[in-house]
Amino acid sequence: MPQDKTKPVLAVDLGGTKIKAAIVLPDGKITHSRNYLTQAKDGCQEVINKVVFAIEETMAKSKLEFTELYGLIIASAGILDIKNGIVTASPSLPGWNNVSLGNILTDILGVQINMINDASAAAVGEHCFGAGKGLKNLIYLTVSTGIGGGIIINGKLYSGIDGCAGELGHMVIEANGPQCNCGNYGCLEILASGSAIAKDAQNRIKSGADSSLNELRIDSISAEKIARAAKQGDKLAREVVNKAAYYLGIGISNIVNIFNPEMVIVGGGVSKMGEIFLGPARKEVEQRAFSLPAQTTSIVSSYLGDDAGIIGAAISLFDN
Amino acid sequence: MPQDKTKPVLAVDLGGTKIKAAIVLPDGKITHSRNYLTQAKDGCQEVINKVVFAIEETMAKSKLEFTELYGLIIASAGILDIKNGIVTASPSLPGWNNVSLGNILTDILGVQINMINDASAAAVGEHCFGAGKGLKNLIYLTVSTGIGGGIIINGKLYSGIDGCAGELGHMVIEANGPQCNCGNYGCLEILASGSAIAKDAQNRIKSGADSSLNELRIDSISAEKIARAAKQGDKLAREVVNKAAYYLGIGISNIVNIFNPEMVIVGGGVSKMGEIFLGPARKEVEQRAFSLPAQTTSIVSSYLGDDAGIIGAAISLFDN
Numbered sequence: 001m002p003q004d005k006t007k008p009v010l011a012v013d014l015g016g017t018k019i020k021a022a023i024v025l026p027d028g029k030i031t032h033s034r035n036y037l038t039q040a041k042d043g044c045q046e047v048i049n050k051v052v053f054a055i056e057e058t059m060a061k062s063k064l065e066f067t068e069l070y071g072l073i074i075a076s077a078g079i080l081d082i083k084n085g086i087v088t089a090s091p092s093l094p095g096w097n098n099v100s101l102g103n104i105l106t107d108i109l110g111v112q113i114n115m116i117n118d119a120s121a122a123a124v125g126e127h128c129f130g131a132g133k134g135l136k137n138l139i140y141l142t143v144s145t146g147i148g149g150g151i152i153i154n155g156k157l158y159s160g161i162d163g164c165a166g167e168l169g170h171m172v173i174e175a176n177g178p179q180c181n182c183g184n185y186g187c188l189e190i191l192a193s194g195s196a197i198a199k200d201a202q203n204r205i206k207s208g209a210d211s212s213l214n215e216l217r218i219d220s221i222s223a224e225k226i227a228r229a230a231k232q233g234d235k236l237a238r239e240v241v242n243k244a245a246y247y248l249g250i251g252i253s254n255i256v257n258i259f260n261p262e263m264v265i266v267g268g269g270v271s272k273m274g275e276i277f278l279g280p281a282r283k284e285v286e287q288r289a290f291s292l293p294a295q296t297t298s299i300v301s302s303y304l305g306d307d308a309g310i311i312g313a314a315i316s317l318f319d320n
Numbered sequence: 321m322p323q324d325k326t327k328p329v330l331a332v333d334l335g336g337t338k339i340k341a342a343i344v345l346p347d348g349k350i351t352h353s354r355n356y357l358t359q360a361k362d363g364c365q366e367v368i369n370k371v372v373f374a375i376e377e378t379m380a381k382s383k384l385e386f387t388e389l390y391g392l393i394i395a396s397a398g399i400l401d402i403k404n405g406i407v408t409a410s411p412s413l414p415g416w417n418n419v420s421l422g423n424i425l426t427d428i429l430g431v432q433i434n435m436i437n438d439a440s441a442a443a444v445g446e447h448c449f450g451a452g453k454g455l456k457n458l459i460y461l462t463v464s465t466g467i468g469g470g471i472i473i474n475g476k477l478y479s480g481i482d483g484c485a486g487e488l489g490h491m492v493i494e495a496n497g498p499q500c501n502c503g504n505y506g507c508l509e510i511l512a513s514g515s516a517i518a519k520d521a522q523n524r525i526k527s528g529a530d531s532s533l534n535e536l537r538i539d540s541i542s543a544e545k546i547a548r549a550a551k552q553g554d555k556l557a558r559e560v561v562n563k564a565a566y567y568l569g570i571g572i573s574n575i576v577n578i579f580n581p582e583m584v585i586v587g588g589g590v591s592k593m594g595e596i597f598l599g600p601a602r603k604e605v606e607q608r609a610f611s612l613p614a615q616t617t618s619i620v621s622s623y624l625g626d627d628a629g630i631i632g633a634a635i636s637l638f639d640n
Contacts, residue, residue, distance in 0.1 A: 160580025167577040184608040257487040260480025288504040290399045
């Protein structure tokens with residue numbers, strides 16, 4: 001791959017719910033972006049086929065050849081062995097254990113594939129062009145199907161020895177809490193993610209609780225619909241959102257005490273709830289974290305939204 | 321202060337139980353070291369008097385003048401505002417709220433005083449001359465009266481925006497757990513520190529549990545005595561140690577998932593228990609953390625022991 005940094009990057013953001021593919025220009029601008037449903041339950045092979053389709057469609061629409069790209073990168077949910085392009089485990093992608101995604105895609109497409117964790121990519125995106133532009137130390141949390149994290153230290157992505165640092169969603173905050181998809185117990189993810197919010201509401205409704213959500217088919221009750229009901233004053237929906245926000249606040253308190261960062265940026269689908277979710281979380285941080293770092297840390301919503309991952313993935317490739 | 325890096329440093333490690341003062345040479349060698357009891361319950365002023373006495377005695381014994389030192393540094397427990405030399409809060413030093421320790425000591429002694437968090441100092445010490453010599457990313461945990469943490473990233477101490485990063489002892493791992501001395505609930509410190517271990521055993525004995533520790537005066541039952549009883553097969557002592565080790569293991573799992581470090585070094589008085597404490601903690605990490613980072617991270621005991629803090633504090637001054 002030639003090292004001409006004026007060329008665009010093809011980036012794919014592979015999450016538990018959505019796959020997003022786009023062409024990203026060196027200035028962070030996006031073209032030919034499209035979302036696909038992951039439908040992770042169909043299994044690993046089907047999802048990989050979808051990623052291949054997304055790449056081929058993006059190439060076709062943009063009328064670019066692989067040689068005209070600076071590179072291709074997949075921002076994937078999960079614990080990645082970056083050097084070897086392996087998704088070793090991924091709580092948001094059930095059944096993905098030691099999947100050599102990089103090599104599989106290279107074999108199919110005949111082109112080198114780079115990889116980065118999806119939340120790490122979003123952290124880079126927000127640091128370069130988003131809410132945390134130019135800051136020294138920031139933490140990005142994506143709250144969607146699962147909860148991922150990205151760590152910027154001294155202006156650079158911190159990814160640990162194997163490249164899998166930042167799994168803030170799998171920080172235990174309730175030692176004897178419910179079992180998480182990762183196998184651990186009481187992780188932030190199983191208590192405050194979109195899936196956790198949906199499951200909590202579904203369980204309450206199954207137990208006969210009163211709510212405007214009762215009108216919906218039980219398995220169609222999503223975090224998004226719960227947020228809408230909460231904003232319209234539904235008591236059950238508010239309780240569910242408050243509980244998740246309480247746990248999110250505990251997670252962020254830990255981050256504040258551990259990292260003493262300038263900013264915690266909350267992105268991902270669930271963060272679109274806005275202040276009904278972030279407000280109670282901020283209050284929890286005020287009560288729990290030490291005053292000095294708590295006063296320093298701004299807790300804000302993502303600026304780039306759904307584009308943070310693909311933009312950051314591309315930028316991380318240029319920066320390499 | 322002249323910048324001649326062949327000169328020694330006077331370092332003081334101010335902890336919740338002990339104060340240690342010594343002269344540290346640029347190669348990490350220690351001379352004229354002495355321990356004093358903090359007796360934190362006597363209040364802030366008494367402790368400061370003791371620090372002054374420790375500095376004056378060390379100067380007198382070493383026959384050095386302040387001008388013959390490279391500098392003086394206090395490694396203090398607590399949330400420090402490094403720039404302004406303030407101990408803003410310190411769960412291990414009750415009553416220390418916004419104490420301008422740096423300025424107070426400078427006024428008394430007539431010499432510039434530098435400050436660093438005690439666990440951060442120990443992390444630097446272990447990275448320079450101890451268990452983590454030359455590693456890229458490591459986390460140091462001190463388990464003593466309280467639990468402190470130090471973070472080495474890319475070979476350097478990471479101390480956050482205000483200089484107070486690394487408060488891993490005040491990471492909530494039990495959202496609705498007991499209240500910690502920091503005001504928060506369910507912190508690692510209130511569940512796995514030396515104080516937590518002593519309190520747990522004392523409470524069990526007060527409730528009438530059978531143990532060889534029954535022979536002791538209740539308030540003299542310390543983590544050290546509990547460790548000795550556990551090694552001699554005392555059932556209650558073993559249960560108490562196992563419970564604290566379980567929580568320590570959860571804390572380290574979080575560290576492994578968040579930092580993907582090469583090593584977690586456990587120091588502080590309680591770590592001297594050795595494998596009866598570290599063994600069960602390691603098992604918890606194997607069960608809870610993701611395999612990839614868990615396999616990478618060695619969990620080891622401190623190499624420098626009680627000297628890690630003063631050595632690291634001095635080295636951090638040379639490195640500045």
